[in-house]
Amino acid sequence: MSAIKNCHNCGSKNVEKVSNSIIYGREYGNGKCYYCHDCKANVGTHDNGKPLGTLATKDVQILRKACHDIFDKLWRYEKVTSRGHLYGLLAERLGISGNECHFGMFQRERCLQALEIITLEKWWKT
Numbered sequence: 001m002s003a004i005k006n007c008h009n010c011g012s013k014n015v016e017k018v019s020n021s022i023i024y025g026r027e028y029g030n031g032k033c034y035y036c037h038d039c040k041a042n043v044g045t046h047d048n049g050k051p052l053g054t055l056a057t058k059d060v061q062i063l064r065k066a067c068h069d070i071f072d073k074l075w076r077y078e079k080v081t082s083r084g085h086l087y088g089l090l091a092e093r094l095g096i097s098g099n100e101c102h103f104g105m106f107q108r109e110r111c112l113q114a115l116e117i118i119t120l121e122k123w124w125k126t
Contacts, residue, residue, distance in 0.1 A: 003034075007055055010039035015055070020044065043104065053104020063111035067103045070118050080124055089124050093117050 007015050020033040023042055032045045034055060041055035056064060071090070075083040091101035094113055106114060117123050 002050070004043070004051055004055060007036040007039060007041055009041045009055055009057055010036065012036050012038035014038050017045065017049065053102065054107070056107070060106075060108050060111065063108060063115070064103045064106060067106070067111055067114050067118065070115075071103070074118075074124070086124060090114065090117065093123070 003017070004015050006013050014037040015034060016037070017032055018035050019027055019031055020029070020042075021027045021031070022035055023033065030045060030047050032049065033042045034045065034051050035042045036055055039057060041057045041060075043055050044052045046052060053064075071086065074080045075086050080086070081089075087101050088098050091098045094101065094110070094117070103111070103114070120126070
């Protein structure tokens with residue numbers, strides 16, 4: 001994913017890579033994020049400066065975190081299968097490609113679809 005120039009949420013061109021202290025009051029991680037000055041949507045960056053996903057409003061950030069909390073528990077602690085395999089299974093159930101299947105790229109509707117799936121008991125086996 002390359003640098004973000006326009007906000008897909010509000011259409012603004014007023015997006016820039018800034019210190020994430022603009023959101024949190026102090027810097028976390030590598031200290032950088034992409035930020036829309038108009039609708040306040042944001043997304044963190046990898047150490048190399050590339051965005052971790054797409055810009056997200058606060059409500060989408062909450063949904064993404066909920067998805068990650070459930071999903072990550074399965075591969076990280078319960079070790080039901082590998083992370084990559086679990087994402088592949090989720091992509092299949094969502095009807096999207098593996099390249100599109102990452103919570104950092106999901107918007108509201110896709111997060112809600114994912115939550116419907118990953119909250120089902122043993123969804124990865126069906």
